[in-house]
Amino acid sequence: MTLWDGRFNQKTDDLVAKFSESISFDKRLYAHDISGSIAHVTMLAECGIITDNDAGSIIKELTNIQSEIEAGSFQFDEQYEDIHMNIENALINRLGDTGAKIHTARSRNDQIATDTRLYLRDEIDQINNLLNQLKLSIVDVAAKHLHVIMPGFTHLQHAQPVLFAHHLLAYTEMFHRDGCRLNDCRKRINKLPLGSGALAGTSLLINRDMVADLLKFDGVTRNSMDAVSDRDYFIEFLSTLSIFMMHMSRLSEDVIYWVSQECSFIELSDTFCTGSSLMPQKKNPDVAELTRGKTGRVYGDLFSLLTMMKGLPLCYNRDMQEDKEPLFDAIDTVKLILSVYAPMIRNIKVNESIMKNAASDPDLMATDLAEWLVNRNIPFRTAHKKVGTLVGYCQENGITLDQVSLDQIKELIPECNEECLLLFDPEKSINSRNITGGTSGEQVKKQIEFWKTELNADI
Numbered sequence: 001m002t003l004w005d006g007r008f009n010q011k012t013d014d015l016v017a018k019f020s021e022s023i024s025f026d027k028r029l030y031a032h033d034i035s036g037s038i039a040h041v042t043m044l045a046e047c048g049i050i051t052d053n054d055a056g057s058i059i060k061e062l063t064n065i066q067s068e069i070e071a072g073s074f075q076f077d078e079q080y081e082d083i084h085m086n087i088e089n090a091l092i093n094r095l096g097d098t099g100a101k102i103h104t105a106r107s108r109n110d111q112i113a114t115d116t117r118l119y120l121r122d123e124i125d126q127i128n129n130l131l132n133q134l135k136l137s138i139v140d141v142a143a144k145h146l147h148v149i150m151p152g153f154t155h156l157q158h159a160q161p162v163l164f165a166h167h168l169l170a171y172t173e174m175f176h177r178d179g180c181r182l183n184d185c186r187k188r189i190n191k192l193p194l195g196s197g198a199l200a201g202t203s204l205l206i207n208r209d210m211v212a213d214l215l216k217f218d219g220v221t222r223n224s225m226d227a228v229s230d231r232d233y234f235i236e237f238l239s240t241l242s243i244f245m246m247h248m249s250r251l252s253e254d255v256i257y258w259v260s261q262e263c264s265f266i267e268l269s270d271t272f273c274t275g276s277s278l279m280p281q282k283k284n285p286d287v288a289e290l291t292r293g294k295t296g297r298v299y300g301d302l303f304s305l306l307t308m309m310k311g312l313p314l315c316y317n318r319d320m321q322e323d324k325e326p327l328f329d330a331i332d333t334v335k336l337i338l339s340v341y342a343p344m345i346r347n348i349k350v351n352e353s354i355m356k357n358a359a360s361d362p363d364l365m366a367t368d369l370a371e372w373l374v375n376r377n378i379p380f381r382t383a384h385k386k387v388g389t390l391v392g393y394c395q396e397n398g399i400t401l402d403q404v405s406l407d408q409i410k411e412l413i414p415e416c417n418e419e420c421l422l423l424f425d426p427e428k429s430i431n432s433r434n435i436t437g438g439t440s441g442e443q444v445k446k447q448i449e450f451w452k453t454e455l456n457a458d459i
């Protein structure tokens, strides 16, 4: 027996039931399915479509079912396909005709759209909270190491000295944009599709706005055909998670590089690393590596959905049941990564002197000399060329910029004087970049103040 077999003469083949069930994974929507049903039934009674008594009994039984699911005593059955029919079937078993009224003016097509919107709203809030924890741990490490100097890279080559905090806070910017994108996506999720029926609405005089209010939606969807066909909100959400994972993967790549023997800029706490079963000396940055690896998995989830949707005619098609596993997988992956990454970052050990040493190569201050010349009215392109000649001279003679005598410098760049010799100091170089967005101590302090206010943190 199923809830839709009126026109059938034969029972569904067991294999087909197994093939088409979704209860094994959509049961995680139970709480949202039940709160959607409670709001729906409350509205049906308010509109006089069912009696207050019936609504009362249904709501009471839905609450019991929820407690049983949470206690692990509710029997889910593959035969009833999905979360909607498992719950409805239990209601009918327990309440008879009264239970059979719950699906009035409703289809599973608008029901699943409602459940997933409710579910995603909650997940977005949880992910944003976890994301804030990660931002906080980055800001905390940045604030504690405000004086630490490192080489900034372009093309993975030492480029110019920067504050380590400045580099870290670049990630806070990325994660902040990710949070904003999640909130923006949440706004579009926050419309109620229930009342769209299977595709065309209902002839019954229901009150959709009331259900929207009860479920704290911002309003109702405008077009029933779109409302039951739309999975843009899944795709938008997964795109946002994919961008977030791309950021996590880049941070992971930095971490992996920073802990490498070649770099040794930071050390991870033993509690966040694993060893090798063969090489006794190994301490591997697995969390960062797995995060980089899991990025592909989340992109895959996005692509499953984009591909699944691209050929579907309006309105609902059963293909769309395939939307949930990639969604759940991406959510689980992202939440797991966020919960492990925040404490890992908070516990890094910073090798200040190694970083500073790497940033002290006078070549990294070549741009400072070019800019010094610009301040003496030399066109930048000319200054760039002159300093380039000086760098070439040093390379030919196997010396560094600060080892050239002033006389030799003057031979190549007559505008130079003894002030130039003071330019090859990474700290000075950093503090001279004192414009909004620059790496000077003053500017980085301002960034930290901004994040403290933004994240409401007492660091």
Ligand code: ARG
Pocket: 022, 026, 081, 082, 108, 109, 112, 316, 318, 320, 321, 322
């Ligand atoms: N389990 C289905 C899904 O996840 C619910 C909607 C099914 N609708 C239908 N007419 N078979 O998509």
